[in-house]
Amino acid sequence: MIEIINLCKSFNGAKVLDNLNLTINTGETMVIIGRSGCGKSVLLKHIIGIMNPDSGQVIIDGTDITKLSGKQLNEFRMRFGMLFQGAALFDSLTVEENIGFNLFEHTNSPRTEIKKRVTECLGLVGLKDIEDVKPAELSGGMRKRVGLARAICMRPEIVLYDEPTTGIDPIMGDAINDLIKDLHDKLKVTSIAVTHDMVSAYKIASRIAMLYKGKIVAVGAPDEIKNTANPVVKQFITGAAKGPITEGG
Amino acid sequence: MLFIETLFWIFMSPLKKRQIFEQMSKIGVDSAPIVFLTSLFTGMVLALQSAYQMQKISATMYIASLVSLSMCRELGPVLTALVVAGRVGASITAELGTMKVTEQIDALETLATNPVRYLVVPRFLALFFMLPFLTVYADFIGICGGYLVGVGKLGISSSLYTRMTFDSLVFKDFFTGLIKSFAFAVIVCIVACFQGMRTEGGAEGVGKSTTLSVVFSFILIISADCFFTALFYFVF
Numbered sequence: 001m002i003e004i005i006n007l008c009k010s011f012n013g014a015k016v017l018d019n020l021n022l023t024i025n026t027g028e029t030m031v032i033i034g035r036s037g038c039g040k041s042v043l044l045k046h047i048i049g050i051m052n053p054d055s056g057q058v059i060i061d062g063t064d065i066t067k068l069s070g071k072q073l074n075e076f077r078m079r080f081g082m083l084f085q086g087a088a089l090f091d092s093l094t095v096e097e098n099i100g101f102n103l104f105e106h107t108n109s110p111r112t113e114i115k116k117r118v119t120e121c122l123g124l125v126g127l128k129d130i131e132d133v134k135p136a137e138l139s140g141g142m143r144k145r146v147g148l149a150r151a152i153c154m155r156p157e158i159v160l161y162d163e164p165t166t167g168i169d170p171i172m173g174d175a176i177n178d179l180i181k182d183l184h185d186k187l188k189v190t191s192i193a194v195t196h197d198m199v200s201a202y203k204i205a206s207r208i209a210m211l212y213k214g215k216i217v218a219v220g221a222p223d224e225i226k227n228t229a230n231p232v233v234k235q236f237i238t239g240a241a242k243g244p245i246t247e248g249g
Numbered sequence: 250m251l252f253i254e255t256l257f258w259i260f261m262s263p264l265k266k267r268q269i270f271e272q273m274s275k276i277g278v279d280s281a282p283i284v285f286l287t288s289l290f291t292g293m294v295l296a297l298q299s300a301y302q303m304q305k306i307s308a309t310m311y312i313a314s315l316v317s318l319s320m321c322r323e324l325g326p327v328l329t330a331l332v333v334a335g336r337v338g339a340s341i342t343a344e345l346g347t348m349k350v351t352e353q354i355d356a357l358e359t360l361a362t363n364p365v366r367y368l369v370v371p372r373f374l375a376l377f378f379m380l381p382f383l384t385v386y387a388d389f390i391g392i393c394g395g396y397l398v399g400v401g402k403l404g405i406s407s408s409l410y411t412r413m414t415f416d417s418l419v420f421k422d423f424f425t426g427l428i429k430s431f432a433f434a435v436i437v438c439i440v441a442c443f444q445g446m447r448t449e450g451g452a453e454g455v456g457k458s459t460t461l462s463v464v465f466s467f468i469l470i471i472s473a474d475c476f477f478t479a480l481f482y483f484v485f
Contacts, residue, residue, distance in 0.1 A: 045355065048359050050355050050358050050359065070363070074361040074362075074363075075361070077358070077359060077360070077361040078361050080359060081359075082356070082359040084352045084355070084356055086351055086352060088351055088352040088353045088355065089353075089356075090348075090353055090356070090357075091353075101360050101362075102360050102361065105360070105361075105362055105367075106361060106362075150360075
């Protein structure tokens with residue numbers, strides 16, 4: 001279980017996260033929605049400990065990760081996988097070295113075994129025979145899928161997705177959604193995705209939370225969010241140009 | 250801070266030989282041609298310019314000592330450091346900066362890998378060992394440049410020029426130049442990596458931090474040079 005308690009973070013005086021509270025149960029897929037630049041990615045980076053909060057706690061299975069030292073935090077991170085918005089593949093390394101990065105760096109596994117695991121992960125995301133290609137030669141959708149393969153290579157318990165469907169065509173987007181659902185069902189991971197793509201959110205979520213002005217303003221199952229009475233959430237999910245969000249309400 | 254952290258990781262974790270050699274080849278071997286040209290021409294210009302004065306007092310034979318001394322003590326280390334700061338420092342900043350803005354550095358951290366250990370340490374070690382090498386190379390080529398002009402154009406005999414070069418050079422001259430180049434290597438690497446890792450704001454940000462990296466390196470190299478020259482002058 002992941003508990004986020006009273007999390008605050010400001011950049012240059014602007015409060016991005018303002019006493020944010022959220023609980024994510026083990027095994028569920030929590031989708032966090034919100035406008036671009038509202039702090040969704042910042043929240044994800046706090047959950048995996050790349051950013052330090054100004055105040056507040058992020059408790060994962062009873063351990064407050066904001067208090068961990070570098071080494072302990074790294075041990076903790078081995079339980080995570082993260083897919084970045086632009087995939088963030090290392091462009092000096094091949095696809096195989098990217099996906100097997102953790103195995104190359106942190107284990108003494110023999111090369112053949114790493115190769116096997118990499119091929120297996122590529123298979124899970126529907127790709128093959130690109131092990132020796134450099135990321136720069138791949139299309140956007142393929143890069144995302146390779147990023148996903150890298151995220152799941154260490155069989156993580158928790159997978160974080162930063163805008164998994166942004167920047168790729170709708171068909172590839174839907175394929176990625178299926179993949180996330182599949183991985184969730186097959187590997188039984190806890191998933192946290194941030195997105196502003198409502199189609200994707202409805203498809204993959206067990207629960208949806210809306211981030212607005214640094215706080216979670218609504219949490220619920222996709223159906224509850226669809227039929228919400230909250231005007232802020234309503235405006236966001238229907239994509240209306242007029243409403244409380246744009247009028248500063 | 251970055252310097253201390255880099256030292257910490259050099260001693261606290263196994264080094265990655267493959268990456269260090271890769272960087273050594275990128276930083277050292279690939280810089281050799283430009284260092285060659287710069288120091289060759291500097292040596293030649295030095296000989297010609299001093300000939301202009303020396304001829305008035307009929308002391309052209311001292312051109313040999315002038316060229317070798319100024320190359321080894323001053324121009325070799327400083328010019329090489331400036332060339333490397335422009336060529337290698339800028340590329341390190343641009344590379345790390347791009348990695349930062351495309352979230353690759355964040356990705357490293359999520360993969361439980363310290364960016365300083367993985368990115369800075371190999372570059373630091375490569376520069377620390379290759380820059381002095383390049384400096385020695387530059388000293389030698391600069392002296393050769395002076396020789397070409399002195400013997401070919403100014404009519405000093407080859408044996409006299411060689412003798413004058415070796416007679417005037419003492420170990421101290423060569424050694425102080427080398428110490429400087431170790432210090433310059435630290436400056437170039439730490440400034441370049443620091444600017445790269447704090448890059449923000451897309452392509453524009455990468456451009457900005459690359460400029461800053463080169464400017465800071467240049468200023469720091471020149472002021473460190475001044476400091477070391479004064480130190481050696483008063484201490485030794």
